[in-house]
Amino acid sequence: MDCPRCHLSLMTTDYEGVEVDMCSQCWGFWLDSGELEQILERRTLEFTPDERRQILDARTAFSTGPTDPAPCPKCGKTMNRLSYDESVHLVIDQCRDHGVWLDTGEIKKIQAIADRSEAIHRMLLTKLGIIPGA
Ligand SMILES: [Zn+2]
Numbered sequence: 588m589d590c591p592r593c594h595l596s597l598m599t600t601d602y603e604g605v606e607v608d609m610c611s612q613c614w615g616f617w618l619d620s621g622e623l624e625q626i627l628e629r630r631t632l633e634f635t636p637d638e639r640r641q642i643l644d645a646r647t648a649f650s651t652g653p654t655d656p657a658p659c660p661k662c663g664k665t666m667n668r669l670s671y672d673e674s675v676h677l678v679i680d681q682c683r684d685h686g687v688w689l690d691t692g693e694i695k696k697i698q699a700i701a702d703r704s705e706a707i708h709r710m711l712l713t714k715l716g717i718i719p720g721a
């Protein structure tokens with residue numbers, strides 16, 4: 588499987604106890620369906636209020652990622668761009684059949700949002716169809 592941005596081979600790595608595919612060049616992450624929920628449920632990564640503020644600051648470099656949709660590394664179809672949280676310019680690429688692609692820094696952003704408010708976060712995930720509604 589190749590990185591949809593750099594076209595280099597993704598490497599398997601352990602992220603918060605979940606086996607994921609990562610690009611060592613751009614630090615993008617490919618998460619198979621279900622893996623994002625697993626990472627968020629574990630919540631092993633802890634943020635200090637300062638770190639959280641920095642990650643979720645719309646003006647930081649983390650906010651500017653590619654704006655074109657990535658092709659799914661599994662099937663090659665153009666993925667859907669899902670607006671996860673407009674206030675921090677977080678838009679993720681999702682293949683309904685295979686999983687989600689997170690560009691540089693996006694995984695931390697999602698974790699910081701989850702850390703800030705579990706309820707808001709669940710609502711966003713459900714809205715996007717990433718987790719089934721209660
Ligand atoms: Zn890459």
Ligand SMILES: [Zn+2]
Nearest residue numbers: 659662682685
């Ligand atoms: Zn796919």
